[in-house]
Structures are given as structure tokens and as C-alpha cells.
Amino acid sequence: MATDIRASSYPADRKRRKLRVAIITENFLPKVDGVTRTLARLLDHLNAEGHDAIVLGPETGVREYAMHPVVGTFGVPLIVYPGLKLNFSRPRFIRRLQQFKPDVCHFVDPIWLGAQMLFVVQRWMPEVPCVSSYHTNLPTYATLFGMPWLESTMWSLSRNLHSKCEMVFCPSNSTRAMLEEKGFKNVKIWSRGVDTTMFNPQARDDNLRASWGCSPVAADGKPQQGQGAIQLAQKLGLSPKASVRSSTTSPNFGPEDESFIRTPPIGPVSPLSTPHFSPPPAYTSLNDIPDLAGGTAFALPPPVLPQPFVHRYESMDASAGQGKTVLLYVGRISWEKNIRLLIEAFRQLPTPVRSKAKLVVVGDGPARADLTRLCNKLGLDATFMGHQKGTRLAAMYASSDISAFPSHTETFGQVVLEALACGLPVVGLHAQGTSDLVTPGRTGLLLDVAKAAKAGVSGSAPSTLSSRRASGDSFNGKLASDASTSPLALTPRSRPPYDRRSSSLKPARNAPGLATPIPTAADFAAAMSPGTSAFTACARSYSMHLERLIRDQPLRAAMGRQAQAEASRKTWWDAMDAVVLGYETVIEKRASSNLSDEELERMRDRQCKTAPLTGVWVRVSIMLYLLAFVLFWRYMVG
Incomplete structure (x- = not known):
């Protein structure tokens, strides 16, 4: 090669x-x-x-x-x-x-x-x-x-x-x-x-999240105050040891100390560290981050806060009341981007999960009006932000929780790289472009459309995640052998129960994409035709990937840290x-x-003197052509 x-x-x-x-x-x-x-x-x-x-x-x-x-x-x-x-x-x-x-x-x-x-x-x-x-x-x-x-x-x-x-x-x-x-x-x-000075987790804007209706809600039903920094800490996988300045008080929070939202120093990796709430590496030194010790995907430094605070945020299930999880789509709004799969997958989320999720669509295109009407018809909580760029776009990335990118026509996927740089795990398809950027189980999840469509057409009965573990099968982040067999074979009525015991994914290979071949354009076209059994199976499988990350905030945080570290190594220069x-x-x-510079210059000068399609006769011909066109147009109009 x-x-x-x-x-x-x-x-x-x-x-x-x-x-x-x-x-x-x-x-x-x-x-x-x-x-x-x-x-x-x-x-x-x-x-x-x-x-x-x-x-x-x-x-x-x-x-x-x-x-x-x-x-x-x-x-x-x-x-x-x-x-x-x-x-x-x-x-x-x-x-x-x-x-x-x-x-x-x-x-x-x-x-x-x-x-x-x-x-x-x-x-x-x-x-x-x-x-x-x-x-x-x-x-x-x-x-x-x-x-x-x-x-x-x-x-x-x-x-x-x-x-x-x-x-x-x-x-x-x-x-x-x-x-x-x-x-x-x-x-x-x-x-x-990717420009990491612009696209990074620190671009988070909690006022933007509040405008989406995704801020944490207190017991009285009103948005909690002073939670912006706490949400940022959760986004980065941090465990605060003090609260932000706010009018609210708590035994575990000091009124003035905001040190927990600052980037902590890099410390040694401890085998006793928890993968749930640990500080990310410094943003200024991400290019030199070594591979994680022992081949473990999320072996991270120890927590920076006492254990009592960790218990407060240990469960980040969709029903835990920590604010809605934002699913973000960024890209051209046209049907060839396969955005219909995302809408159908979002619709198929279990009602308790969907009620705690928000779909935000950033971009514009010919299908925007139709897509808006479709979301309204299905009663989906979706917001369309239109075309965005610069710091505003970066804030939308960083203020979200999951990047949903269902396109299979990309040659690279710039928005995928920008989402990773902002610390967002990506749920995409095993297709050109996306598979070169997303490492399954490490920086996101990938759907193998070929296996999903085949399972949908054959109607094979899947086993649940819990039954697979009971029989000795290990569920890990390598979707080609696990998440692309059991979940992908699902029919609309056979979604397995969510199993939190499998939340710490350990990928079998630290390489982007799945080990299986990428489907052809014809395979994608056949599988992504709405109304078919293959499309229904793919939508349900994609919905399960979304559900997994919506429910499991610690997993999102761990994936986000790794995604941000890997994406920051790709520079524009x-x-x-x-x-x-x-x-x-x-x-x-x-x-x-x-040729010498003088010889090359003389050759170019000769070419300029004998330039093609120039000169008096060419100009006369063009004028005659335009005149004939005008006369013909006037004749047709008259």
C-alpha cells in the first residue's frame, strides 16, 4: 500500500x-x-x-x-x-x-x-x-x-x-x-x-443548556442555581471538593473555592484509581499522553475529592434528576446524511430514558422543514439551532453530552473530530470516515449496519446482555464481537434490560473502527430504507447504543476524556x-x-503570447453567440 x-x-x-x-x-x-x-x-x-x-x-x-x-x-x-x-x-x-x-x-x-x-x-x-x-x-x-x-x-x-x-x-x-x-x-x-483552542470541553455554556431546558432540576421543579461548574466537572469526569460560588450552601461545599473546575496537575496512574471520577490530563500536554497502563481503557488518576461527594454523583442513570442528556447532531440537514435513522432511534428510546434526553440539531439544509415537521408529529423533544460556526458552534459541542452522527456517505467526518475534541463520545456507523476516527468502547460506539440488517431480515432471536454474562460470555467494547451481535439482532419488541454491570467497557483492540469490512453503498442504501425490517433493526440497535450512553454518565465521562486526548493530537498544520x-x-x-529559471520563464512567456481561446476572432465569436442567444430569447418571450 x-x-x-x-x-x-x-x-x-x-x-x-x-x-x-x-x-x-x-x-x-x-x-x-x-x-x-x-x-x-x-x-x-x-x-x-x-x-x-x-x-x-x-x-x-x-x-x-x-x-x-x-x-x-x-x-x-x-x-x-x-x-x-x-x-x-x-x-x-x-x-x-x-x-x-x-x-x-x-x-x-x-x-x-x-x-x-x-x-x-x-x-x-x-x-x-x-x-x-x-x-x-x-x-x-x-x-x-x-x-x-x-x-x-x-x-x-x-x-x-x-x-x-x-x-x-x-x-x-x-x-x-x-x-x-x-x-x-x-x-x-x-x-x-482540529483547533483545540476553540473546540475543547471548556467551551461549555450552561446558559445554552438552560435555553435547551437541560439544566438540573431541584425538588420544587425549578432549575438549580450554581450548578454550572458542577456540570462542567461532571463533563470532564471530575469529582469536586468544593462548590462554586453560589447562594446555596452545603456541608460539603465552600462558598469561595472554585479550584475543582480548574485543570488539575497530571499525577501517576494508580491501580486503585476509580474510572468514574478522575481528573483529565492538562489540556496543554495532550499530545504527549502515553498509552494507558496495562492496556486498560480507562485506568485514570485517583479522584481529587473525598468519597462522600463521589457518592452523591455515583449514580448517573437517566432517572437520577441530573438534567437532561443532550444528543447533538451537527451537519447538513439532508436525507442523504441518514438523519432519519437518528430520528427513529430517538423515538424508540424507552419512555423514561427519552424523557431525560434532548435532541439538538445544528445545521441547515433542504430537509430541515420536513425534519422539523416529522419531530413535531412524533412528539420528540428536538431543537433546531440552524447553521452555527466558530465559538458558538464550539459551545454547542461542549454543552452537549453525546454526538450522534448516523451518516454513511462521509470521506472523513470533520464534525466527528470536532465532537471528540470537545470530549463527546460519538455514536456513529461503521462507515467510511467515521470508522477512521472512533474507537469502539474507547471513544464512542459504532453500529455494524450489515449485521444489524441481516439480523432484522432473518428475525433471529437475540440473547439479553444479562443472559450472555451468565453463560460466561464477556461483554466488552469491541462491538464487532459483542455489541454488534446481541443488540444488533434485536427486533422492536426484544430490547434487553440495561445491565449496569457491563458499564466499564474494555476494548479488545485500540484501533479505530470495527474489524469487520465496511458495507458497500448498495448495502447501506438497502438497510437505510425506512419501513423495511432491516431499517427497523438498525434503528433499534442504534437506539440501544444511545441508551447505553444516556444511562451511564461515568462511561460517557471516561470515553469523553479519551476522545479529547486522541483528537487533540490531530493538528491543522x-x-x-x-x-x-x-x-x-x-x-x-x-x-x-x-530547466533553469531563465528557460522556464521564456517558455511561459511564449505560452502567454499564444494563449488559447483568446484574441479578436474568439471575442467576435463569443459576441455573435450571445447576440443569437438574446434574439432567440426575445423571440420565445414575444
Whole structure:
């Protein structure tokens, strides 16, 4: 398998050349999605490192980003996917490219505009190397939108376009495996990072939780006062030894001491430590955290508070009255994100559990109105926050308890990484992207859709968790062998009772994803069709994963600490510089790099004088074409 490009492999004493990078993209700001956010990060990185770039893409009104010029073109709206357009090349693109004299051309998800510009660059600028990046599973969307016959054609087109480039970037190992299986060559990993100064547990906002109706409730039915810091301590897995400043008093709380909400020093790991209420590592040193001792998933430092206080919060069941558990979905609100599975799973939660849970949906999209009506019809406690970004988005992550991400069309899943960085365990699917980030039983739970659907179709009778333990089977965090056999085989009437004895999960493997193969797009499409027995089984299994974490606050806290530690190791600088290293690699391989600077400059000057699709005759032809179009339009209107 091809090796990855890593920024750490670059010689520290080697002076790096200044690069000129042309980026051709089908999609750009102000439309916000995973692709545009990644491009924005790349442009910021290129500017910070002293490189020049130019962006050629759809007309959005943006003329410059991060000191780099942006050139737009017209497009035709795509009916089946609102917000996207089929963009067309224009002569100005070619002139600007030749004036810019790029060292490398980067094609982002080439499919329409990229196909046109690939031909132009390789025809009139053959000395410029080309790279591409794969961000969106467009062939998969063909199946999801009811056109499975188009998927093979889309794969052929995509493979052909990417094969014309000397290097193909993709964001995750699971996506690379899928692309290589489809015949893609020279695929390299271009991962993603997270800004831990923004996305971290300390961004928690208890006023935000109060607006969601999720604050703790006192005996008189009113929200408790002075509980914000206590909730933050619970979020971080801390056991306070003093209360926050508040008007309320208690024998165990001092009125002035708030030291328990501060990050404690890192202490030695004790075999006598409890996994329930222990301090997390310091946020400034997470990159150097060693593996946990003895291979135990949650062997943590000893508690910082006396035992009497621990007893007060030892039981964090959904019925314990500690405020509602917030399930957070962040992403585009469209049906291809499989959000219907989350709604159905939330509906199937046992009534006592669902009454203590709150679903918060962050994002916008074409399905938002339909989804809102569906939640109202089902009587679900759900709040829609719309599109959010920056510190406001970080506060929503940190103020929640569980990240629910049911999408199976991702190539990376940036929102999953952001949720992990904020200390949220993730309940997702065993699919591309998500499986590269979530370690089952350690940082979240994953649903094996193939096993769940098969069990739903066969109608096999499952055993309960308690009966499995009685027979000698161990229930651990490796869902491929436990949670993906007993729970996944459930029918709507056979949910096993919750067993708190299995709350301390011990994963058999400390690697992201499950050991089983990731299902194909056709498998997902068949299993995620509402109304089928397979969908019902998947929804019930996903509901059980949610229930497990809703009931078990100590397990959530332990997973959250590990999730935050692992996510904080992924930096944006390393992720973006991997692309720059790829640029340098393909430039060095090109024969044009052997030319002297004077020879290369003379060659580019000659190309500018013989620019294609320019000149008097081309302009006259364009004017005649536009005139004919106007006359035709007036004739049709008249």
C-alpha cells in the first residue's frame, strides 16, 4: 500500500521553495461544507507559509481569500441537489492561469468544471503537474438519489479524471481502501485537523443548556442555581471538593473555592484509581499522553475529592434528576446524511430514558422543514439551532453530552473530530470516515449496519446482555464481537434490560473502527430504507447504543476524556502541510524542474503570447453567440 505523506518527514534544515498553486474547485465559499472549510484551511496555510495561490471556481461574489485571488465563472443550478451548480470554464480562467504561471494545479473533486480545466491545463500547459483530491462520494449519492444505474458510470468518470493527475489525495484510510478497490492509483492521505483552542470541553455554556431546558432540576421543579461548574466537572469526569460560588450552601461545599473546575496537575496512574471520577490530563500536554497502563481503557488518576461527594454523583442513570442528556447532531440537514435513522432511534428510546434526553440539531439544509415537521408529529423533544460556526458552534459541542452522527456517505467526518475534541463520545456507523476516527468502547460506539440488517431480515432471536454474562460470555467494547451481535439482532419488541454491570467497557483492540469490512453503498442504501425490517433493526440497535450512553454518565465521562486526548493530537498544520509536501513531490518529478529559471520563464512567456481561446476572432465569436442567444430569447418571450 502506498505510504502517507507526513509533515514530520520533511528535513528540518532544508530551505523550502516558494510555490505558486492553482486550485480549481467545483465548490467554494460562502457555501459552507466540509470541502469549502478544508479549502479555506489550505489557503490560510499557504498564505502563512509564504506560498502564492489562485482559486478558480464558481461565481460566489468572493474576490479574495487569505490574500489569494478568487476568479469565478457562471453555472447552471443542479436540480437534484440544491445549492450546487454545473460550472463552465471561461477564457478568463486560461488567461489568469498563464499570467499566474503555477508550479502545480490542484483539482478539487473534479467532475464537471475540473474535467474541462484538466483538458485545458494538460493541452496548453503541459509542463505544469496536476494533483487531485477526493472529498465527496458522488457515485454513492447516485444510488441514494434513486439512480443506482448511474453509479458505475460515475465511478468510471471519476476514476478517469483522477487518473490524469499525478497524485490523488483523500482524507482517510477507509476512503483510500475504497478508492484503490475501484482502481484509483497513487492515492495519498490528506487528513484533517482540529483547533483545540476553540473546540475543547471548556467551551461549555450552561446558559445554552438552560435555553435547551437541560439544566438540573431541584425538588420544587425549578432549575438549580450554581450548578454550572458542577456540570462542567461532571463533563470532564471530575469529582469536586468544593462548590462554586453560589447562594446555596452545603456541608460539603465552600462558598469561595472554585479550584475543582480548574485543570488539575497530571499525577501517576494508580491501580486503585476509580474510572468514574478522575481528573483529565492538562489540556496543554495532550499530545504527549502515553498509552494507558496495562492496556486498560480507562485506568485514570485517583479522584481529587473525598468519597462522600463521589457518592452523591455515583449514580448517573437517566432517572437520577441530573438534567437532561443532550444528543447533538451537527451537519447538513439532508436525507442523504441518514438523519432519519437518528430520528427513529430517538423515538424508540424507552419512555423514561427519552424523557431525560434532548435532541439538538445544528445545521441547515433542504430537509430541515420536513425534519422539523416529522419531530413535531412524533412528539420528540428536538431543537433546531440552524447553521452555527466558530465559538458558538464550539459551545454547542461542549454543552452537549453525546454526538450522534448516523451518516454513511462521509470521506472523513470533520464534525466527528470536532465532537471528540470537545470530549463527546460519538455514536456513529461503521462507515467510511467515521470508522477512521472512533474507537469502539474507547471513544464512542459504532453500529455494524450489515449485521444489524441481516439480523432484522432473518428475525433471529437475540440473547439479553444479562443472559450472555451468565453463560460466561464477556461483554466488552469491541462491538464487532459483542455489541454488534446481541443488540444488533434485536427486533422492536426484544430490547434487553440495561445491565449496569457491563458499564466499564474494555476494548479488545485500540484501533479505530470495527474489524469487520465496511458495507458497500448498495448495502447501506438497502438497510437505510425506512419501513423495511432491516431499517427497523438498525434503528433499534442504534437506539440501544444511545441508551447505553444516556444511562451511564461515568462511561460517557471516561470515553469523553479519551476522545479529547486522541483528537487533540490531530493538528491543522500537519494536515495542510502534507498537501504542500505532495505538491513538492510532483514538482520534483516533472522534467520541467530540470530547466533553469531563465528557460522556464521564456517558455511561459511564449505560452502567454499564444494563449488559447483568446484574441479578436474568439471575442467576435463569443459576441455573435450571445447576440443569437438574446434574439432567440426575445423571440420565445414575444
